[in-house]
Amino acid sequence: MQPTDTMKRTMAEVVAQRRTEMSPGRIFAEACAAKGTDAVVEYDVTITDSLTSSRRKPRYPARNMIKVVDLSKDPRRYYWHESLPDPGAPQVHEADLRREAANRFHRSPVPELLPTTAWVQVPPDLWEDIETFESFINYRLIVRLSTAENDTIIRGAGGLLNMPQIARMTSKGSFASTILAACNEVEQMGGTADGLIINPADYYAFMGEGRLMDDIERNGVFIVRTRLVEPGTALVGDFGHGALLFDAGRSVIRFAEPPPGTFAEPGGLALMAQIHERVVVNLPTNFFVVSL
Template sequence: MLLDDPELRRRGPGEEFALARARMGDKASVTLRAAISDLFPPAQRRPRYTVRHLLRKAVIGTDSDEITVFRERAAPDDESAAPEWGFQVGITATGLQTITAAVPVPDEILADPAALAAFVDFRLLVRLGTAENDVLLNGKGGDGILGLLHHAGVRKVNDPAGTVADTLIATAALCERHGGSADGMVLHPDDWWPLLGDGFLDRLTSAGVKVSRTRMVPPGTAVVGDFTAAATLLDRRQSTIRMAREGELGIGGAGIVAEIQEGLAVHLPGHFVVAQLPTVGAIKG
C-alpha cells in the first residue's frame, strides 16, 4: 500500500502504519515517499543532528543499486601550499543498500491504533536513526555503503593537541589543508557533553559547524570534515514500515520493521579527518 498522505501534512509515519494495520492486519506494509529517519517527532522540539543531517543530499530516481560518482585523491605526501592542484580525478561505483531496524511489539500495542502510531514514531524511528548512523560511519562496503571510518584517503590524527577543544580546532584546520571548509563533526556523547561547560559548542555553531553526537563512533574519536562538499547522501526517498515476517526478529511474538534505501558517495576523502581525543585527565588539565 502506498502512502495516502505523500507529503506527510496530515499524518506521520506511525499514523500511516496504524491505518495500514487496521486495513491489512498481520500483512500490514506501507511504502512512504520519504526518508523516515528524518521524521523522529522529538527532533522538532530538541534538534539533534544525525550523520544524515551533516551531509549534502541527492535524490536518486534510478532503479539501479549502483551509482557512478566522481572522486578526487591527493598525493599521499603532497605538502605544497595548494595540494589540490595535483588532485587525481576519477570515478567510483557506490552501492545503495536498504538499512533496516526492527523491534518487537506487544499485542496490546497492536490492538490500539493510537498506541501503535506512537510506538512507531517514538521507538521504531529512533532505532532506524541509530542503524543509519552505524552504517554511514561503520558500513563495510561490498554491495552496500562503505562508512566514513573505513574510506581510503580519510586522514587520521593519533596525537591529541592539548584539550578536546584544542584537538578539535587543530583537526578542523587540518581538514582544510586540501582546500575544504570544516562544517561538521561527529562525537560520542561521552565527548560531546563535557564541551557544554565552557561554551565551546556554541562557538562551533557560530562558526557554521554542526556537531552530531552518536554512540556509533567510539568514545575518544572525532570525525571532522567538510561534509557538504566532500560527500553526498544518495537518497532514494523511499521507506517501508511493515510487520515482521515469521522468525525475522529471531524471537517469538510480533514485530515491526522499518527500512530506508540510500547510499554514500565520498568525493573528497582527504577532506575528512578522524582524530583521537585526549583523555578526561587531559580535558581537566
C-alpha cells in the same frame, strides 16, 4: 531548476515541510486497522527523513549533515571524487600554496546501496488504539531505524570510519585540540570543516572543561552526538561539499520474522522497517578521524 542535492541545515525547514503530511506511523496504523498483520506499506520517501523531534533539546542524525541524492528522483550513474597525488608525481604550479591543486580527479559508479533495518516487538493489541500505535511506530520503530541509519553512515561496512582514504590525526600541534587542528587542515586543503561527529561522553567532557563545544557551534560547525563514534575519537570534515548520501527514496514497514537474537524475549509480533542508502566521499582529503 532547483538542485536535487539537499542538506537540512535547520530543523525549521523540516518542520515546515512535514506540517501537512500524514506521518509514516499513521499511514501504517490505518493500514493495519484495515488488513491486520498482513499490512505492508511501501513509502515513496525515506522515512527517517519524515519525522521531527519533539525534544526541547534536539539530537541530530548524521543524515542531516550530508547532501542527500534521492536516486528515485535524480538517477545517477557516477559520482566524482579526488585523491592525493601519487608519490613522485610531477609538480603542479602553486601546489605548495593550494594543496588541492595537485589532487587527482576520478569518476566511479554509484555503489550498490546498503539495506538499513530496524525491528520492534509490538505489545499485544496495541494496534487497536490507532493514536498510540502511530506514536509507537514513529518514535520507537523509526527512531530505531534512525539509529541503524547512523550506523550505516558512520561505522557500517560502507561507513565513514571504514574508509581507508580518510586520514587519522593524533597531534593537535599548535592548537588547543585536535578538533581545531583538523578544522585548520581542512581549510588548508581549500575546504571548510562544517561538521563534527563526536561521542556524547567527549562532548560533555569538553563542556565541563571549557567552551570548546560552544565555540565550535558558534563558528558554524554542525555537531552530531552519537555513541557510534568510539570515546576518545571524533570525525571532522567538510560534509557540505565533501560527501554525498545516495538514497533509494523508498521505505517499507511490515510484520516479519526477526533474525535470531533480535529481541531479549522470543515470541510476539515483530515489526520491521527498512531503507536503502550509501554514503560516499568526494573529498576524502577534507576529512579526519581525530584522537581527542
